[in-house]
Amino acid sequence: MIDSDACDVAIIGAGPAGMAAAIAARSFGLDVCLVDEQARFGGQIYRQPPAGFHVDSWLAGGSYASGRALVERAERMTDVRHIGRATVLGLFPAQPQDAGDPRHHVLFHDNVRLGRISARQVLVATGAYEMPVPFPGWQTPGVMSAGGIQTLLKSQRVAAGGNIALAGSHPLLLVVAEQLLAADLKVAAIAFAQPASQALRLIRHPRALLPGASQLRRTLSTLVRLRRARVPILFEHVVTEALGSDRLEAVRLRRSSGRGRESIVICDALGVCYGFLASSELARQAGARNSWVNGSGWVVQADEFMRASVAGMYVAGEQTGIAGAEAAALSGEIAAVGMALDAGRVSKQDADARTAALRIRLARVRRFAILLAELSAPPSQLLTDIARRPTLLCRCEDVSVAQLTDALSVNPGVMSASTAKLLTRVGMGFCQGRMCEVSVRRVIAQVRGCPIEGIPGFVVRPPVKPIPLALLAADPGAIDIDPAALQ
């Protein structure tokens, strides 16, 4: 029989939002289960080295001080059930007709067994991933997300290559470059697609001065250090092709405008970051109201206590829009106060008092995030231009841009990612569309001449990540869930 845990609060995701929420929920006496794909607390931004490692420089630098403190506090919690290395497959909300003590069910697996948590309240704090951007050769081994190269070094102490290039439009590229240099690794070049003036405009922006002054100062000093280390930093340049067969050997670079000569940069790894998308699949699968926001992805609607539109369900962190780790920790704590309020553990007056200062800080951080998104936006049309006809669009089902555009021209009525999936298999593979959905919608929008906001994405259904059939076969009762909960 399937293992089942009962608790007051199930938290999905052990990054800054989940950790802050767990700590605060405990302070109200709520019984907490926390489930996450990684073995240890931290999420991606504060991802820890393995328990047996000792890394003196882990999260070095002043900007990480609060993150280190948060992870240490989370590690000290003794009365929270932490289920690591577990992948959540589905979130099944309590049904309105449930009498007595309505329960949400969180179904997960850890490659060996299935597990289920039944909780009175559930918080989705599943973070974000880098927006995948197709270009010729992007499936070549050695081409990674910049965050992938960063976590490989930060938590596993492994260099993705001996000569690492970075490309895209997000300032994360500078952070990764600096961390690579600090580990005595070589950075071949950093290519930003946008003009330097886009960044300078932001620095002159009056609204940026107060909330983001320290971040901007750090970014500028990073730039100076990278220049001093003779790392080439190019603006208005874009990687248009990854070259190599069994491993990356070089990348082709050109000006974002398309004018001028192409050049070749020799490298054995490439980190790409054009921004982030909220990993909101579970919240959407469970029926939470959401909408598309450029620069953030499918953003879940939340009220002042981070309540989603589904009763008993809360969201925190990047689920409500990409705003970074500080916003995640703040909104996680607010969500915990909200859960305590709704569970009758705290009065409305005390909940308001407890969250007043958090809200002021959250609003300030979010204002800066909006400016950061402006700075980080790639030039319009660029992402459509660098995906060529033979470029792989869906990496799981091996579907090219040409296969999708041809299917769209034969079927003029197709206006959604889900219908494109039926025609071409895009989004039907292991990653369940995470790697191709935004590009599929971008191609449909381009072909149909309408904005991407108007193109519906894939419908998210459980299981939101694949499950080994052997686990289901070993325990057929595990998915004995009311079909009504699947909608």
Added chain:
Amino acid sequence: MGFRANKDTQRPAALTFNFDGASVTAYPGETIAAALIASNVSVFRRDTRGAPRGPYCNMGTCFDCLVEVRIAADANHSAHASWRVVRACLAAVASDLEVRPAVSAQALVDPS
């Protein structure tokens, strides 16, 4: 070419596991993906066109780093050992673990 960054880093005693018949050195707590990259393995599997694939996101989202690990009969709650597809970026190494590239679905339908 990947390798271990040793600055400021102390690791526990090494172990070995097998990938596609070759012995790979690793440290307890490493993921299969990190150990393979550090051992200069770039091709984790081949896609339906036979093209090589390796890790992209290193956080369990892209499923490009899929490998298969051998599950012993007792851990499998069955009379037989079997191979299970896992994300190399999330699965931890273990002493004598047997790992092989994941086979694409197309190869199962159309073995050649």
